[in-house]
Amino acid sequence: MKGGYFTERPLVVIGATGRLSSELVFYALLQRFSRRLVLCGGSEERLQGLKDEIEESGFGEIEIHTTLSMEEAVSEGGYLLFAKSVQSSPTTREAMLLSNAPFAVECGRALSAVRDKVERVVCVSNPSDLMGLTLLVHSGLSPERVMSLSSLDTERFRRTLVRRLGVPPRVLSDVYTLGSHDGEMAPMLDRVRVNGASLSEMGISSEEEVELVRAVRYGGISIYKQRGQTAYQSPAVHVLRMLMATDCEPFELPTARYHHSRRYPHTFGSLLTKIDSQGCHHLPTKLTARDGAALDGAFASIERMRQQLIKGGYLPDPSEWGCLLQREEELVEMI
Numbered sequence: 049m050k051g052g053y054f055t056e057r058p059l060v061v062i063g064a065t066g067r068l069s070s071e072l073v074f075y076a077l078l079q080r081f082s083r084r085l086v087l088c089g090g091s092e093e094r095l096q097g098l099k100d101e102i103e104e105s106g107f108g109e110i111e112i113h114t115t116l117s118m119e120e121a122v123s124e125g126g127y128l129l130f131a132k133s134v135q136s137s138p139t140t141r142e143a144m145l146l147s148n149a150p151f152a153v154e155c156g157r158a159l160s161a162v163r164d165k166v167e168r169v170v171c172v173s174n175p176s177d178l179m180g181l182t183l184l185v186h187s188g189l190s191p192e193r194v195m196s197l198s199s200l201d202t203e204r205f206r207r208t209l210v211r212r213l214g215v216p217p218r219v220l221s222d223v224y225t226l227g228s229h230d231g232e233m234a235p236m237l238d239r240v241r242v243n244g245a246s247l248s249e250m251g252i253s254s255e256e257e258v259e260l261v262r263a264v265r266y267g268g269i270s271i272y273k274q275r276g277q278t279a280y281q282s283p284a285v286h287v288l289r290m291l292m293a294t295d296c297e298p299f300e301l302p303t304a305r306y307h308h309s310r311r312y313p314h315t316f317g318s319l320l321t322k323i324d325s326q327g328c329h330h331l332p333t334k335l336t337a338r339d340g341a342a343l344d345g346a347f348a349s350i351e352r353m354r355q356q357l358i359k360g361g362y363l364p365d366p367s368e369w370g371c372l373l374q375r376e377e378e379l380v381e382m383i
Contacts, residue, residue, distance in 0.1 A: 054292055057167055058084040060121055062155055063132035064114075065094040068172060071284035072129060073098070077107045081127075081292065084111045088121035088132075119158040125165020127291050130155055130183060133173045141175040141230050145353055149362040152179045156186025163189050168327060170287050171196040177229050177304045178353050181316035182362055184306055185369055191306035192327030198318035199286050199301035201225035201264065205235045208263045209242075213250065219243045224302050225264060226318045226333075227346020233318075234342035235264045236335065293323035303328050309378050312347045314366035315354065319379060334381045343380070 059076055061069050064087035073085065085102070089095045095114040102112060115121050122128065132151040133144070151173065159166055166189060171180040180196035187194065202225045210217055222239040237257055242250050247257065286301075293299035304318040305328045320331040335343065357363040366373070 052080055053083055054079070054081045055127065055167075056082070056084075057126035058082060058086050058124055059291075060086040060088070060124075060126050060128040062088045062118060062121060062128065062130045062151075063173065065089040065091065065098055066131050066133065067280040068283050068287075069129060069131045070098060071280050072287055073102065074105070075284055075288050076291075077102070077105070077110065079288065079292070081288070083109065084126075085113070086121050086124070086126070087112065087114045088116070088118055089114075090116065092116065118155050119161075122155070122158045122162055122166075125162050125167065127167050128159075128169045129287060129291075130169060130171045130179070131173055141178075141353065142356075144174045145178060145356060146360055146362070148173050148175075148179055149182055149357055149360065152182035153186050153362055156183040159183070159187040159189060163187060166193060168291060169194045170290050172283060172287060175229065175353060177316045177318070177350055178357060180304060181306065181354065182357060184316070185363055185373070188370055188372075190327070190372055192329055194305065195290065195321075195323070195328040196229070196304040196316070197283055197286055197290070198225075198229050198304040199290075199299075200283060201229060201233050201235075201318070202301050203282075203286075205260075205264045208260055209240065212256070212260060212263075213242060215242060224320065226302055226320070227343050228317055228349045229304065230346075230349055231265050232346045232349040233265055234339070234346040235261050236339045236342075237261070238336040238339045290323055290328075293325075295325045299323040305330070306373060307377065307379070308373060309376050309380070311344075311378075311380055314369070314373065315347055315350050317347055317350050330377065330379050332381065333379050337382055340380070340382050 059082045063069055087095055099112050099114055134147045173179045176196040184194040205225045206223045219242055221241045224236045225233050227234040240247050289299050300322050302318045303321040306316050308314050320333045321328050
């Protein structure tokens, strides 16, 4: 902690006036993340309103800079949340893909000019994995510094198991949801342990497993129907933990980042990871054939949408991506 704050670098929020972004800003101030805020949005009036609300919250001597320009917003680097989006209500990933891609391209190009000043980028604009990939390719940043939020899918799996099995969270281990952040996301059913026992040993039928997977995949829609709005608070909490992860307090829930291997070439999805002071790093992943097949389906979904971005001109062909994105890393092993 420097001067009582986690960092002296600025917290830069692209798409600052959205609900999730606003929640993050106040959580970050409560946790004394940084006294320097850069808020970028599409409306001067809304940015001024957010600035006014922050200043009347009594956080002390906070430096707040507002701008409509992404290039200006990222000029000093720092820690960045990319939340720029044209959509404010739930819709399909396909519908959001080409609408939000121009923002990711613009942000990536702006970051490319200051890449040595950038500490960490977290993407939440949906589809977050594909927007993270687009931003990464155009920024030239190293892969460990660009990541997208996917840990909510693992926590929704854990919450679903707790409720369906009637057990406390502490007895659950190896609970992971991997792959894409969509209807093809892959809860790793065979890895789960309940006091050391597998789901099959707990008497969970194949029909019940199907319902578990469905509950996880549509957990976000369920919250929307219950609350009349998408989830904002829980994503903001996860993002702040990702931004504040260090060697002493790492973030060890699955996080989406760039991955290139023979099994999953030139992609951006969720595998086992650890975020520490140096960024987001992959961990070796051992899967059964069934979990592996589910993960294959999730990455196939990402691949289909990646091809749409290439066809639309938002991504070049992978052969043209920088040398940092050409290194193969074999992480997934079938057991």
